[in-house]
Amino acid sequence: MPLDTSTYNLALLRVDGRRWNELRRVHAQIRTQAAADGSSYLEMGHTKVMCVVTGPSEPGPRRGTGGGGAGGAGAGGAAEVVVSIVIAGFSSVDRKRHGRGDKRTLELQSTVANALAASLHIHLFPHSQVNISLHVLSQDGSLLAALINAAALACVDAGIPMTDYVAACTAGSTSTYAANDEGADPLLDLNHQEEQELPGLTVATLGESDRVVVLVCESRVQVSRLEGMLAVGVDGCKQVREILDRVVREKGRRMVQEGTVEKGIGLNEMDVD
Amino acid sequence: MNDRRRINGPAGATLAPFFDDAAPQDLDTRSTRSRPPNATRKLLLKTGVTPSASGSAYLEIETSAKPGLSGLKLSCSVHGPRALPKSAPFSPHIVLSTHVKYAPFATQQRRGYLRDSSERDLGIHLETALRGAIIADRWPKSGVDIIVSIIEGDQDRETSKLQGDEVWDMMNTLSGCITVAAAALADAGIDCVDTVAGGVAALVQDADDGSAPSIAVDPIPSEHKRILAACCVAYLPTRDEVTNLWFRGDLPASDLDLYTSLVGHGIQASKNANRVLIDCLSGTVG
Amino acid sequence: MASSQHVLLSPAELAYLHASLSLTPPIRPDGRSPTQFRPLVAETGILPGTNGSARICFADGTEAIVGVKAEVERTAQRPGEETVFLEEGGAGGDGDDEEEEAGQGLDKRKGDASWVEMTVEIPGLRDDDSGTAFLAAMLSEALLADGEFAKRLWINRRFHWKLYLDIILISPPLSYPLPLLSLTTHLALLSTRLPRLKSEGDEDPFFDDDWAAAPYLFPRTTSSSSTPSSTTTKSPTPAATRPPITLLVMAVGNNIIFDPSKEELAVADVALAVSVTGLSPSHETETGGGTAGEKQTGRNLRLLSIRTIDPPSRLTAPGVANAANTAYGASNGTSNGTQKMAEAEAVEGVWRPPRGGAKRMVLGALVQKVLERGGVVDEVLDALEGADSG
Numbered sequence: 001m002p003l004d005t006s007t008y009n010l011a012l013l014r015v016d017g018r019r020w021n022e023l024r025r026v027h028a029q030i031r032t033q034a035a036a037d038g039s040s041y042l043e044m045g046h047t048k049v050m051c052v053v054t055g056p057s058e059p060g061p062r063r064g065t066g067g068g069g070a071g072g073a074g075a076g077g078a079a080e081v082v083v084s085i086v087i088a089g090f091s092s093v094d095r096k097r098h099g100r101g102d103k104r105t106l107e108l109q110s111t112v113a114n115a116l117a118a119s120l121h122i123h124l125f126p127h128s129q130v131n132i133s134l135h136v137l138s139q140d141g142s143l144l145a146a147l148i149n150a151a152a153l154a155c156v157d158a159g160i161p162m163t164d165y166v167a168a169c170t171a172g173s174t175s176t177y178a179a180n181d182e183g184a185d186p187l188l189d190l191n192h193q194e195e196q197e198l199p200g201l202t203v204a205t206l207g208e209s210d211r212v213v214v215l216v217c218e219s220r221v222q223v224s225r226l227e228g229m230l231a232v233g234v235d236g237c238k239q240v241r242e243i244l245d246r247v248v249r250e251k252g253r254r255m256v257q258e259g260t261v262e263k264g265i266g267l268n269e270m271d272v273d
Numbered sequence: 274m275n276d277r278r279r280i281n282g283p284a285g286a287t288l289a290p291f292f293d294d295a296a297p298q299d300l301d302t303r304s305t306r307s308r309p310p311n312a313t314r315k316l317l318l319k320t321g322v323t324p325s326a327s328g329s330a331y332l333e334i335e336t337s338a339k340p341g342l343s344g345l346k347l348s349c350s351v352h353g354p355r356a357l358p359k360s361a362p363f364s365p366h367i368v369l370s371t372h373v374k375y376a377p378f379a380t381q382q383r384r385g386y387l388r389d390s391s392e393r394d395l396g397i398h399l400e401t402a403l404r405g406a407i408i409a410d411r412w413p414k415s416g417v418d419i420i421v422s423i424i425e426g427d428q429d430r431e432t433s434k435l436q437g438d439e440v441w442d443m444m445n446t447l448s449g450c451i452t453v454a455a456a457a458l459a460d461a462g463i464d465c466v467d468t469v470a471g472g473v474a475a476l477v478q479d480a481d482d483g484s485a486p487s488i489a490v491d492p493i494p495s496e497h498k499r500i501l502a503a504c505c506v507a508y509l510p511t512r513d514e515v516t517n518l519w520f521r522g523d524l525p526a527s528d529l530d531l532y533t534s535l536v537g538h539g540i541q542a543s544k545n546a547n548r549v550l551i552d553c554l555s556g557t558v559g
Numbered sequence: 560m561a562s563s564q565h566v567l568l569s570p571a572e573l574a575y576l577h578a579s580l581s582l583t584p585p586i587r588p589d590g591r592s593p594t595q596f597r598p599l600v601a602e603t604g605i606l607p608g609t610n611g612s613a614r615i616c617f618a619d620g621t622e623a624i625v626g627v628k629a630e631v632e633r634t635a636q637r638p639g640e641e642t643v644f645l646e647e648g649g650a651g652g653d654g655d656d657e658e659e660e661a662g663q664g665l666d667k668r669k670g671d672a673s674w675v676e677m678t679v680e681i682p683g684l685r686d687d688d689s690g691t692a693f694l695a696a697m698l699s700e701a702l703l704a705d706g707e708f709a710k711r712l713w714i715n716r717r718f719h720w721k722l723y724l725d726i727i728l729i730s731p732p733l734s735y736p737l738p739l740l741s742l743t744t745h746l747a748l749l750s751t752r753l754p755r756l757k758s759e760g761d762e763d764p765f766f767d768d769d770w771a772a773a774p775y776l777f778p779r780t781t782s783s784s785s786t787p788s789s790t791t792t793k794s795p796t797p798a799a800t801r802p803p804i805t806l807l808v809m810a811v812g813n814n815i816i817f818d819p820s821k822e823e824l825a826v827a828d829v830a831l832a833v834s835v836t837g838l839s840p841s842h843e844t845e846t847g848g849g850t851a852g853e854k855q856t857g858r859n860l861r862l863l864s865i866r867t868i869d870p871p872s873r874l875t876a877p878g879v880a881n882a883a884n885t886a887y888g889a890s891n892g893t894s895n896g897t898q899k900m901a902e903a904e905a906v907e908g909v910w911r912p913p914r915g916g917a918k919r920m921v922l923g924a925l926v927q928k929v930l931e932r933g934g935v936v937d938e939v940l941d942a943l944e945g946a947d948s949g
Binding site: 033034035036046048050052054084086088089090091092093094095097100133135137138 | 605606607608609612616618619620621622624626627628630678680682685723725727729730731733
């Protein structure tokens with residue numbers, strides 16, 4: 001079913017009723033699984049992702065999968081970040097079996113691995129491995145952004161030192177490339193329908209800075225529109241960062257209240273009520 | 274997983290239209306079982322058929338008189354014990370790897386060259402059955418490969434419409450695989466606590482009316498109206514122990530005796546196969 | 560194979576574990592009673608995009624998610640069957656699996672094993688790993704064993720539902736994942752709903768858009784009486800059956816232990832996976848009173864499948880008794896002699912991996928323990944039903 005973009009100009013509302021600069025509901029949890037070193041669950045709209053982090057640990061037997069290894073692989077100077085993504089068969093509207101060697105999955109894996117390897121302090125863990133295992137339970141656009149956010153949260157939970165959050169978001173444009181509409185507005189956080197029809201990009205930034213760590217654009221778009229999209233995307237990343245930060249702080253506060261962890265010195269700066 | 278190395282036939286196979294000149298009532302007549310319910314089919318077992326392997330065996334189950342009904346034909350070769358590759362981690366025991374593969378032409382449905390899930394499943398069953406029999410700690414740091422090829426499956430060519438029979442066929446196949454692998458292991462000179470052999474028993478209902486089901490040993494699915502349950506047993510006769518038990522069917526839990534006697538009959542069938550196995554092996558020695 | 564993954568326990572630890580599990584009553588490392596399951600957290604209907612879904616998290620941290628998706632598929636017509644179809648109700652020669660319900664007008668419903676596709680996804684294992692294939696075969700075998708399940712997917716003579724069950728283990732496989740996967744699948748199937756059929760007869764099917772009206776694949780016993788309209792398409796007889804569950808049981812010495820953890824499985828003499836299904840209790844009172852004539856608690860259980868699981872205990876390293884240990888003054892003569900001594904009678908407190916199979920009596924006792932009325936299966940099914948409705 002083609003996306004009806006004609007109504008946007010009338011009410012400035014998108015198909016799901018959002019304004020151009022609105023994020024979908026982002027819901028996240030950390031420490032969802034007892035056994036793992038770090039784990040998280042993230043929903044961006046109807047896109048649902050689970051992440052489990054194991055490590056830093058001794059690397060297991062080498063496997064020739066080549067699936068998204070990044071960092072000091074083999075050099076021994078830094079830990080290797082290995083990402084594996086499992087896309088559940090039931091995640092999309094029509095059931096589709098995703099093999100493990102799927103090219104698209106491999107690309108996602110290496111993008112996530114590179115994004116995190118840049119912000120994790122992997123040089124502190126030579127000769128070791130950080131395993132990030134991501135499970136996609138439901139897909140509705142902005143998959144890569146959700147994967148990066150979930151992986152960042154799980155790494156925080158695992159207590160792996162990192163410079164700052166890596167927060168990701170998508171941005172798009174209100175009209176298609178073919179329309180060649182100069183006055184097209186940028187859009188924030190595309191859903192599946194919009195992603196299919198409209199040009200879009202995924203951007204991830206490091207913390208509160210404007211430093212971009214990931215920029216993926218897989219659709220045709222006029223150069224003139226790109227800057228606007230990027231600006232909106234970076235702005236969205238900041239909003240996402242706020243949400244991730246709130247989730248982590250909330251969990252930390254609760255853990256202190258429950259007595260799971262001692263209130264440390266560093267926590268004084270965190271305003272625990 | 275797709276087989277990308279070979280040129281395979283088209284995936285969507287169709288059945289050719291089937292015109293039968295015979296009178297309609299002939300369609301209904303099934304071959305009925307002529308053996309008594311506790312008799313197994315005759316077995317032919319021969320060891321040392323593959324000179325290049327450390328041990329090998331060939332098993333054939335009697336083909337019934339009716340044309341078009343094929344018997345099971347299996348060949349098994351054992352390679353090893355041999356040293357594990359240098360990269361493998363230390364193992365205090367012999368590492369067993371079992372492969373069961375249907376020949377592409379063995380069954381009605383053509384089998385590909387890569388093992389499908391049912392063949393892998395059979396491989397695990399076989400591994401469980403053999404691991405109980407082998408004295409594994411006599412060969413640390415070594416491995417053995419057991420490869421069973423099913424040259425001809427146990428299927429009735431005429432009953433193409435019978436669905437769900439494959440699962441019962443699998444049990445017959447597994448019992449044959451166990452017996453033939455045990456013979457090949459003995460031929461390779463690998464120490465076992467006992468010779469293990471497979472046996473199948475099934476709870477069958479032959480009549481349409483609600484008559485009580487009976488237990489038949491070594492069943493051929495096409496010979497029975499309906500199979501309610503079946504079990505495949507791998508049994509060590511001198512130790513009186515079961516190394517692998519696979520049961521499938523639908524039995525009320527209140528009737529545990531039925532289950533017990535089903536397993537009992539399976540063991541009986543396994544003992545019959547074991548007699549052939551012992552005969553064959555002692556013939557080789559003598 | 561997931562069951563035979565390497566266990567990092569020394570022979571002395573194994574011997575200790577084996578000894579404590581062989582006591583009467585056995586002492587388990589986590590303090591459970593022999594029939595007690597690990598505590599678990601379960602939720603259903605977590606994914607609105609699926610027909611049914613469930614998530615279970617065991618206390619040891621293993622977690623699984625199952626999603627069920629259904630698609631309408633055209634039934635393959637096999638030549639030679641048309642003739643049978645023309646004569647209504649004449650259950651001619653090839654009605655193999657349906658003579659039971661004759662007279663109910665249901666004899667035209669038939670199922671096929673290929674209508675259910677099950678995939679198991681375990682992190683760290685290849686797609687075509689034999690152990691994964693074994694797990695998937697075991698779970699689907701239990702589901703299809705009675706032939707009733709596939710019949711539920713029948714729409715009309717030309718179409719049927721194709722059910723995809725995707726089982727995903729989220730955590731790394733810390734223990735043999737069979738019980739976890741089976742319980743999660745059970746819950747997902749309990750919560751599975753298929754859209755209500757609006758078309759009639761053999762025309763192309765079309766369905767009610769209202770998801771609230773969609774009947775459950777396994778009708779709820781409570782709701783079936785209040786809203787009969789939604790369940791009329793389902794046959795009343797098998798309505799009360801529940802999806803199967805597969806339990807892992809093991810024997811150590813004379814003890815039977817349910818739901819073993821990885822360490823416990825490492826000293827098992829024999830391990831069995833037993834699949835059972837239970838009729839729901841309300842239904843049971845009707846039939847139970849008629850057939851048995853006595854009032855009993857618990858469900859009518861049916862045994863669906865049994866498989867032997869290769870216990871990892873066979874792959875553990877044996878301990879060396881002091882008498883055979885050269886470090887403790889054993890004669891360092893022919894290696895053959897020490898070898899013989901190592902294989903002779905077991906020495907108290909020295910671990911020896913089990914050899915050979917299991918006695919028939921032991922296997923029988925395991926199965927009997929599982930099928931006990933009002934036993935563990937009842938407990939588990941009650942708990943799962945509670946999780947589903949709550």
